[in-house]
Amino acid sequence: MRERAKFKSSLGMLLALVGSAIGLGNLWRFPYVVGNNGGAAFIIVYLIVVALICLPVMVAEFVIGRRARSNAYSAYDKFAPKSKWKYVGLLGVLTAIIIDSFYCVVGGWTVSYLFHSICLDVAPETPGQSAAMFSALTGSTSQNLIYMLIFLGLTCGVVMLGVQKGIERSCKYLITILAVLIVVIMINSLTLPGSSEGLRFLFKPDFSKVTFKTILYAMGQGFFSLSLGCCCVLTYASYAPHKDNLLKTTSLTVTSDVLFALIAGAAILPAVFAFGISPTEGAGLAFITLPEVFGQMAMGKVIAILFYFVLFAAAISSAISILEIIVAFVMEIFSFKRVKAVAISSILLVALGVCCAIWGTVFDLFDKISANILMTTGGFLIAVFVGWKITRKDFEDEITSSGMHKVPRWLLVTLRFLIRYVAPIGVAAVMISSLAGL
Ligand code: TRP
Numbered sequence: 001m002r003e004r005a006k007f008k009s010s011l012g013m014l015l016a017l018v019g020s021a022i023g024l025g026n027l028w029r030f031p032y033v034v035g036n037n038g039g040a041a042f043i044i045v046y047l048i049v050v051a052l053i054c055l056p057v058m059v060a061e062f063v064i065g066r067r068a069r070s071n072a073y074s075a076y077d078k079f080a081p082k083s084k085w086k087y088v089g090l091l092g093v094l095t096a097i098i099i100d101s102f103y104c105v106v107g108g109w110t111v112s113y114l115f116h117s118i119c120l121d122v123a124p125e126t127p128g129q130s131a132a133m134f135s136a137l138t139g140s141t142s143q144n145l146i147y148m149l150i151f152l153g154l155t156c157g158v159v160m161l162g163v164q165k166g167i168e169r170s171c172k173y174l175i176t177i178l179a180v181l182i183v184v185i186m187i188n189s190l191t192l193p194g195s196s197e198g199l200r201f202l203f204k205p206d207f208s209k210v211t212f213k214t215i216l217y218a219m220g221q222g223f224f225s226l227s228l229g230c231c232c233v234l235t236y237a238s239y240a241p242h243k244d245n246l247l248k249t250t251s252l253t254v255t256s257d258v259l260f261a262l263i264a265g266a267a268i269l270p271a272v273f274a275f276g277i278s279p280t281e282g283a284g285l286a287f288i289t290l291p292e293v294f295g296q297m298a299m300g301k302v303i304a305i306l307f308y309f310v311l312f313a314a315a316i317s318s319a320i321s322i323l324e325i326i327v328a329f330v331m332e333i334f335s336f337k338r339v340k341a342v343a344i345s346s347i348l349l350v351a352l353g354v355c356c357a358i359w360g361t362v363f364d365l366f367d368k369i370s371a372n373i374l375m376t377t378g379g380f381l382i383a384v385f386v387g388w389k390i391t392r393k394d395f396e397d398e399i400t401s402s403g404m405h406k407v408p409r410w411l412l413v414t415l416r417f418l419i420r421y422v423a424p425i426g427v428a429a430v431m432i433s434s435l436a437g438l
Contacts, residue, residue, distance in 0.1 A: 004069055005163035007236075010244045012168035014252055017236055019171035019317030021257040022178065024106060024286075025225035027314055031265035032281035033217055035201040038209035043262075045210060046218040050254060053426045054222040056418040057379045058233050058250045060386035063398045065237030066246070071328040072231035075238065080389055088381045089329075092231030095374040096325040099230065101352035102366045103322060104155070107315045108147030108357075109287060112137055114308040122304045123294035130291035134283070144357035152346060152353065155319045159327055160342045163239050167320055174313040181306045182260065186267035188303055189274070198270030201279065216434050219427070220371055225257055227321060229375035229382065235325045245405050246398065271297065286311060323349075372434070380427040387420035 007013035034042050068075035072089035079085070116122045124130050137143050158166040189195055223229050233250075240249070272279050272289060275296045280289050290307065294300035323345060330341040356363040386395065395416060400407050 005239055006241060007168050007239050008164045009168075010241070010249070012164075012172060013236070013240050013244060014249055015175045016167050016171045016321070017233065017249065017253045018256045019175050020227045020232055020236065020321030021225060021253055021318075022175070022260050023225070023227075023314045023318030024103075024311075025221065026257065026261040027264050027268070027311060028282050028286045030221060030225065030261040031202060031268050032279055032285060033221055034265060035269065035279060036209075037214050037217060038206040039201070040203050040205035041207045041210050042214060042218065043203075044205075045214050046222065047258070049215060049218040049426075050222050050226070050258065052418060053219060053379075053423045054226050054228060055250060055254050056415060056423045057223075057228050057383055057427075058226060058254065059246065059399070059415060060382050060419050060423075061228065061231065061233035062237040062240075062246055062250055063386055063390065063395060064382070065231075065234035066240050066242065067394065067398050069238050071238070071332045072234055072325060073329055074332055075231075075234060076385070079385075085385060085389070088378065088385065089231055089234075091374065091381075092229075092234070092378055093326055093329045095230035095370055095378060096232065096322050097348065097352065098366045098374065099370045100319060100322040100326070100349055102356045102363050103315070103319050104148050104152045104349060104353045105144060105356045105363065106283070107151035107155070107312075107319050108144060108149075109137065109283070110308060110312040110315050111151050112143070112147045113287060114305075114312045117301070117304040117308045120301050122291050122308070123297075123300045124291060125295055127292055127295075130288050130295070133291070134287045137287075138283075141358055145354065148353050148357060149350070151316065151319070152349060155316055155323055156342050156346045158316075158320050159323050160339055162338060167324065170320065171317050174317045178310055178313045178317075179260075181310050182263050182267055185303060185306055185310070186263055188299070189267050189269075189271040192271060192274040192297070194274040194276075195270030198268075198273035198279075199266065201273060202265045202269050212433065216430050219376070219430050223375045223379055224371050225261065226254060227318070229378035230322075230325065230370075231378070231382075232321050232325055234382075235328050236321065238328070243401050243404055245401065247405075247407060247411075373431075376427055376431050380424050380431070383419050383423040383427070387416070387424065392416065 007016065064075050064079070068078040070078060072092040073086050076085040076089045113122055124133070158170045160166065227233060269279060271293050275293055277289055277292060279285065291304070294304040297303060326345045327338065327341045330336055330345055331338055356366060396412055399412060
């Protein structure tokens with residue numbers, strides 16, 4: 001039996017988790033969703049949902065992963081042998097495969113834009129040109145494929161190097177550079193004349209926009225952005241040292257993710273508004289709207305390089321975490337070496353990625369079912385499992401690292417209550433009402 005990999009330091013583990021969390025969700029979705037759903041009012045709802053549902057689900061995943069020290073599938077088997085719970089792990093692996101297939105296509109676009117920005121041809125002088133450039137990229141199967149393969153190749157390269165030398169080391173560098181660059185971009189945006197309009201769009205509270213749907217958006221955003229519900233945190237936690245402070249790691253991850261999303265909003269929207277352009281979300285924001293903004297901005301070509309590096313770094317550190325779920329599963333279930341497991345997983349991902357790249361409907365389908373159904377179902381089951389199948393003693397032993405960390409009694413009780421009742425009921429209520437079209 002090979003010795004199981006471990007993260008080298010607590011900081012490295014934290015940065016790997018932060019790298020997984022910070023991704024396209026923060027950069028191209030959060031600012032727009034906030035702006036269109038009541039600004040600060042949405043942020044308040046988001047923070048409540050994150051505190052009451054997302055953080056408890058993250059803690060639950062962490063508890064399973066670190067205690068079981070195995071991949072998503074086998075972890076459940078260790079706690080509840082011969083039961084059907086292992087299918088929750090399998091669902092996580094399947095969800096990861098689906099997410100990674102379209103994530104790698106987008107990752108390819110970030111590579112393409114980073115490359116073009118370095119060649120100084122991303123910020124067009126004439127409006128309308130950026131839309132043409134983007135559809136030239138997405139409309140060409142060969143270009144889509146080449147860039148996707150480069151992105152996936154880099155992701156596989158990192159994962160092949162292993163937990164410490166690959167994942168931990170790359171995330172350390174990527175996240176540090178990412179944090180510095182996004183602050184630089186934000187400062188530049190905030191100094192543009194007319195930038196306050198963007199801040200108003202992002203932060204001005206409008207409570208009349210808060211409806212039941214707002215909670216749904218907040219939960220979807222929270223699950224995707226914090227990489228929950230598909231055993232990603234579980235897999236990383238299985239490499240975490242037992243002595244690490246679980247509550248500190250999870251709460252710092254959540255805080256960094258929310259903070260980064262807010263900074264990203266303050267970096268992107270003020271610039272968009274300063275040039276009188278309307279904000280958009282998703283690929284349109286990153287690859288059509290922003291190039292136009294860069295085209296009009298002084299030093300826009302330099303800021304474009306920084307921005308596309310940020311986008312690329314955020315995407316690859318997330319893609320690494322998604323691939324690791326699949327690789328850990330293949331390695332341990334089939335007793336394959338890491339290199340072989342990565343090779344097999346990547347063949348599958350290329351095949352599915354090609355489908356996403358060629359057929360927009362497959363791309364949209366994968367995107368929708370993963371965020372709206374698979375991740376939330378996974379999150380619900382994970383909370384139920386930890387809340388009802390794991391004994392209070394085991395739960396508390398894991399949270400406190402066998403008594404090494406002093407955690408107040410009220411916090412342990414509250415956390416277990418959130419995992420047992422609030423998270424599952426909250427997730428189920430939101431899912432049912434969204435399926436019922438409320
Ligand atoms: N959190 C990432 C983002 O915001 C995406 C991501 C990484 C993810 N790992 C995940 C999503 C695992 C779901 C599951 O873009």
